[in-house]
Amino acid sequence: MIKVEVDMTKCQHYGQCVFEAPDIFRLNADDKLEYTAEADDSERANIEAAVDVCPMQAIRIVE
Amino acid sequence: MNHPVVIVGASMGGLRTAESLRRFGYLGPITVIGEETHKPYNRPPLSKEVLANEVTHEAVAFEERDATADVNWVLGTRAVSADFEHNIVTDSDGQVHPYAALVISTGLRSRRLNVPNGELTGRHALRTLEDAIALRAELVQGKNVVIVGGGFIGCEVAATAVKLGCNVTVVHNAAHPMLRPLGSELAEQMQLRHEAMGVTFKLKRTVTDLLGVSHVEGVKLDDETVLHCDVLIEAIGSHANVEWLSGNEIDRNDGILVDSAMRVMQRSGHAVSNVFAIGDVARFANPIFDQEARRVEHWNIPTETAKRAASVIAAYLNKSDAYPAILDEPFKPVPSFWSDQYDNHLLAFGLLGLADKATLVAGDISGDCVFEYSRGDQLVGVCGIGMRSVVQSYRAKFI
Numbered sequence: 285m286i287k288v289e290v291d292m293t294k295c296q297h298y299g300q301c302v303f304e305a306p307d308i309f310r311l312n313a314d315d316k317l318e319y320t321a322e323a324d325d326s327e328r329a330n331i332e333a334a335v336d337v338c339p340m341q342a343i344r345i346v347e
Numbered sequence: 348m349n350h351p352v353v354i355v356g357a358s359m360g361g362l363r364t365a366e367s368l369r370r371f372g373y374l375g376p377i378t379v380i381g382e383e384t385h386k387p388y389n390r391p392p393l394s395k396e397v398l399a400n401e402v403t404h405e406a407v408a409f410e411e412r413d414a415t416a417d418v419n420w421v422l423g424t425r426a427v428s429a430d431f432e433h434n435i436v437t438d439s440d441g442q443v444h445p446y447a448a449l450v451i452s453t454g455l456r457s458r459r460l461n462v463p464n465g466e467l468t469g470r471h472a473l474r475t476l477e478d479a480i481a482l483r484a485e486l487v488q489g490k491n492v493v494i495v496g497g498g499f500i501g502c503e504v505a506a507t508a509v510k511l512g513c514n515v516t517v518v519h520n521a522a523h524p525m526l527r528p529l530g531s532e533l534a535e536q537m538q539l540r541h542e543a544m545g546v547t548f549k550l551k552r553t554v555t556d557l558l559g560v561s562h563v564e565g566v567k568l569d570d571e572t573v574l575h576c577d578v579l580i581e582a583i584g585s586h587a588n589v590e591w592l593s594g595n596e597i598d599r600n601d602g603i604l605v606d607s608a609m610r611v612m613q614r615s616g617h618a619v620s621n622v623f624a625i626g627d628v629a630r631f632a633n634p635i636f637d638q639e640a641r642r643v644e645h646w647n648i649p650t651e652t653a654k655r656a657a658s659v660i661a662a663y664l665n666k667s668d669a670y671p672a673i674l675d676e677p678f679k680p681v682p683s684f685w686s687d688q689y690d691n692h693l694l695a696f697g698l699l700g701l702a703d704k705a706t707l708v709a710g711d712i713s714g715d716c717v718f719e720y721s722r723g724d725q726l727v728g729v730c731g732i733g734m735r736s737v738v739q740s741y742r743a744k745f746i
């Protein structure tokens with residue numbers, strides 16, 4: 285399992301992460317980010333890609 | 348022993364290349380040569396939230412990953428020449444670095460005003476962490492700040508300086524700030540929002556002279572207006588860092604021309620199979636729009652181009668059977684950028700600057716809104732203030 289953490293004080297809800305790992309990140313009806321904090325190892329590449337594209341560098345993979 | 352992949356430019360593009368090489372299965376040595384003394388860091392906060400608070404490397408540094416723990420960082424050192432024939436790079440310490448593949452990720456530097464009295468102190472630009480530290484120290488309550496250039500960086504700094512209590516005037520050479528990318532309706536609206544926060548604009552004006560004895564005390568505009576200032580910020584665009592590549596037969600007018608595999612093109616029209624350019628310095632065609640090669644100064648491009656180059660390099664150096672197929676893969680990343688100015692959070696996809704028409708398609712111009720950008724009947728971009736889901740939904744149209 286991988287643990288994902290988003291620093292919500294940094295996140296500006298740009299939703300770039302959603303394109304890279306749609307099973308983990310989504311924007312809710314109010315356009316705010318929601319995410320699943322625990323993911324299967326098979327998601328690692330997608331989550332790393334999401335980390336890369338987050339403009340606020342708000343996403344962290346906590347091992 | 349195999350020669351390393353040498354990456355010149357220890358920036359976002361350089362870092363993403365190193366990481367991606369590992370991800371694509373290249374296990375050999377990697378050397379990164381960088382002129383700045385820091386490990387790679389994120390530039391956008393330097394005009395926004397970090398400039399408004401405390402500017403430190405820690406606040407902007409990219410997180411380091413285990414996969415790149417064995418990268419050889421040669422920092423505080425400039426590459427002074429590259430010889431594509433003999434596969435070597437020479438640095439400013441006289442060190443010679445032979446390479447198996449070379450990645451050029453040398454980005455841009457700020458363009459500066461070319462006016463009389465240029466030797467005055469108190470002139471700022473904003474590209475590096477040091478620039479931001481020096482500027483932050485001067486953005487103190489009550490100071491008169493003149494920003495030359497009303498592009499995105501100039502406008503973001505204006506917003507930050509206002510937040511810090513400065514009196515801000517922006518001198519811009521067009522009818523509205525950010526006019527070229529945003530189009531007149533949205534650009535004018537952004538101007539109004541800045542004015543409501545207290546920013547003064549001097550539009551369709553340029554600076555012709557600097558005033559002051561040793562420190563800059565003012566600027567003179569082309570209509571003879573004099574603006575008094577304590578701090579002068581020059582945000583008038585940038586130059587590509589390509590001079591160090593002289594001597595190679597390549598096209599380096601406004602960035603380095605590359606093919607769809609990010610391989611540097613020789614003037615003969617052939618690509619160099621082991622030399623790549625990525626990020627802000629790379630000029631490439633994006634078939635989403637047309638066949639014309641352009642530099643794209645959007646934050647997602649260093650990452651996209653780094654991944655593309657790394658996949659090709661890994662296949663090339665690993666002598667993979669898939670190499671020809673990888674070379675032929677199309678490369679059409681969707682450019683994306685954002686900008687934060689006060690509570691206005693802009694998000695865009697595409698290349699707005701190509702448009703000849705911008706149309707309001709959702710929301711209200713005085714509040715949250717979305718504009719569609721088109722060239723003839725081709726959709727080339729979308730930009731919104733707020734309304735994320737609407738802006739997001741457009742991205743699929745470019746893929």
Ligand SMILES: Cc1cc2nc3c(=O)[nH]c(=O)nc-3n(C[C@H](O)[C@H](O)[C@H](O)COP(=O)(O)OP(=O)(O)OC[C@H]3O[C@@H](n4cnc5c(N)ncnc54)[C@H](O)[C@@H]3O)c2cc1C
Binds near residue numbers: 454626644
């Ligand atoms: C203040 C600021 C705010 C920004 N805000 C946004 C934003 O909100 N949204 C957005 O989409 N984009 C933004 N950008 C643009 C974005 O930051 C760039 O697109 C990105 O930094 C480009 O990365 P790069 O790796 O291609 O090049 P750069 O970041 O320019 O890095 C190039 C590196 O190469 C080094 N170098 C140069 N020549 C040599 C040499 N000969 N030898 C060794 N090293 C060399 C340089 O010192 C530098 O460290 C902003 C940029 C700035 C400066």
Ligand code: SF4
Binds near residue numbers: 297298299309341
């Ligand atoms: S990309 Fe970053 S800023 Fe944007 S929604 Fe995801 S976590 Fe938030």
